[in-house]
Amino acid sequence: MHWNELLPTILLSMVPTVLALGALASARQPRKRAWRTAKIATSSGLLLAVVLLGLGVFQLLPAVSGAWLTTPLHLIMLLLANFIGFVVIRYSATYLQGEPRQRRFVVLAQTVFAAVSVAVLSNHLVVFLVAWLTIGLSMHQLLMFYPDRPRAALAAHKKFLFARGAELCALAAFLLLYLHHDSARISVITGAYAAPGVALSIGEQAAACLLALAALIKCAQLPLHGWLIQVVEAPTPVSAALHGGVINLGGYLLLLFYPLLSASTPAQALILVVAGVSSVLAALVMMTRISIKVRLAWSTSAQMGLMLVEIALGLVELALLHLIAHSCYKAYAFLSSGEAVQQDLQRRQAPGSHPTLSQWLSAGGISAAMVVALGVLVRSTTDYTAFDVLSPWVLLTLALTVLLAERRRQGAPDSGARFIGLAALVMLAYFTLKSLFAALLPAFEHTTSLWADLWVSLLFVVLFAGYCLQRYGLHLGWAQKLNLYCYAGFYLDEWVTRNTLRLWPHALPSRIQAKQLHSDSREGSL
Structure with missing residues (x-):
């Protein structure tokens, strides 16, 4: 391999490597030095992502470099992930002062963004799936940052089960695609569907539907949305990382395999029905919420549904724009949620x-x-x-x-x-x-x-009508009844939670005193 071909591979490999080394170093350092190491690692990852995107825009990178994909889609996602990681780490260094498990957080956060960098660049099905699994397991530990909170434990338990279900769907789809194409290279698989009008076999149709189902679960579409609403019990930086970055990986999965999805009418129909209805219902439920973070969580479910609908309609450029805008906005909204409370109060006091x-x-x-x-x-x-x-x-x-x-x-x-x-x-x-x-x-x-x-x-007309009713029609009796169902989230999460705990019971913790939690915690435990 020539040097001009080897250099892009080295640069691409350095992004997740720097973050992974930062996580390993932070695990062995004192608290202040661990934060300093994390800041250096995320800054380096962001700088490398900017350089790589610049090279990609000017077509100085091959479409495939070693084990990595370097199209604008992948480089944009790489830059977005490292930007969110850069912001979250800097915010957390101040936000988590005084917390007993700061080092645990900084290690897990860097691990998450290192795995995200691998997932958005990987050109191999197994590497992608392993990175996706690493993201899910690391986020599970971050969501359990306050293990004494019953709602946080319940949300983490449901997310753990649903995430494993999504990964099993992706695994089954990848196996079907590998058996059909006799290759685990993502570029080879998607390249086979580049020509329009490709006829899919039953196995390929099943793989497309399984990928669509995995994306719907990962994006917290109704009725499997409850965990996303309840994870606001986790620290605010965790919510920012989840809503601003990790939750978008379901949409990225469909963008990655869009050539296959565009040839599968059943997969498109599944997304249009489930994600379309979810986006409307979640938006209407969001309007009934008072808590800022809960409103933002319902908004994420609605926005993810809309993004998936855009992909199913073939609007991939609009979906990518939506993904980037939502990530930046939602990370900012969670990190500034304290100011949002005051802004909302001022808005409510306006005539x-x-x-x-x-x-x-x-x-x-x-x-x-x-x-x-x-x-x-x-x-x-x-x-x-x-x-x-x-x-x-x-x-x-x-x-x-x-x-x-x-x-x-x-x-x-x-x-x-x-x-x-x-x-x-x-x-x-x-x-x-x-x-x-x-x-x-x-x-x-x-x-x-x-x-x-x-x-x-x-669906958009129904959403418009529902908005008008909730804003200006609550004096009507039937509108009040409809609003009660919206306030209850149509009882979907209660039904899912009851059946989830019946099939897979989980002992929830009883709330303990903060001082007891502080004394029982060990800074070095991971």
Whole structure:
């Protein structure tokens, strides 16, 4: 192997290696030095990820380098994972001061992000699965950072079982793909489906459905969502790492095997039904929650569902943009959740009024006109087929309608002009970023089914109607009953929890005093 071929492999290998060495070194160092080592390791990983992405954008890296994949998708995910790790470690160094098990946290956190780096770069099915398993086991230990909290223990128990179920689905899918292609190289497997119109065998269809099921479980879609809501009992940095990074690996799995998924109608239908319904229900339940962290957790379930729907519709560039934006926003939201409480209180104290029917109609008309104008502009300037899908435009129209109607109700004389400027910026950003990611990713030939597009559009209309009812229609008796079911989360988690504990019992801890926990803890225990 020539030096110019060996250098990219060395650089790629250094990212997870630096984080893994940082975890090993931190386990043997005093508390302050362990944090310093972790900061150096995450900073080095972030710097290497930036350099590698720059090389990839300028096409200075081969698509496959040794055991690693180096397409823009993988390098972007590598940069995102290391950025989240960089932020979480720095925040945690201050947040966890005084905690008795700081060294345990810093070792496990670096292990998680080292494993994530391996997973997003790996070109081998076994390496990918081992890295995914390492992420799950390390996160389980982080979620049990406060082992005396019964809710934390219950959430970790459910997540442990569901994660193993997702990994078994992925393992079965990988075995089917390996037997069919006689290769464990991911690039070889996905390359076999690059041509449009590939006919899948029964085994390949089963593998696609198993991958879809694994992603649905990993992304905490209903009804297997309860653990995601209850893990807010863990420290805030753990929630930021989970919601800002680890939870997205289900979506990454589908992006990685999208050529196979795009050829499997049953797998797409499974995602559109389960993730589509989950995103709507989770968004409606989120509106009934008061706790900021619980609202953010329900929001994550809804956003993951929407991201999976985008992948099933063939909008891979929009899904990747959604994944990156959600990761950064959700990590920031959890790490600044203390300020969010004050902001929410100020919002609730603001004078409220209901938009009139004329305001709703005018807002809908203006929003539709602006979206149609943007659509005409897009169709005249680009021939990219992903912009032909109807449902994203429906969602954009409904979102702008709510924004305009609620701004105009405030009665500010310039609220309309401000909205038009803001809406124009939103649509420009949507078009620009989507086009940018479409240029970075390989072009996928995919025709979205009309029925799938109409189904997702209907879900967006239902979400809009549910939002209006919860905000402005709770004086109606039937709306109040519906809101009670939303407040109860439609009793789905209670049903899942009861059956989970029946099939796999788990003794939950009784709450103990914090001083007792401090005295019983050992700094060096891992």
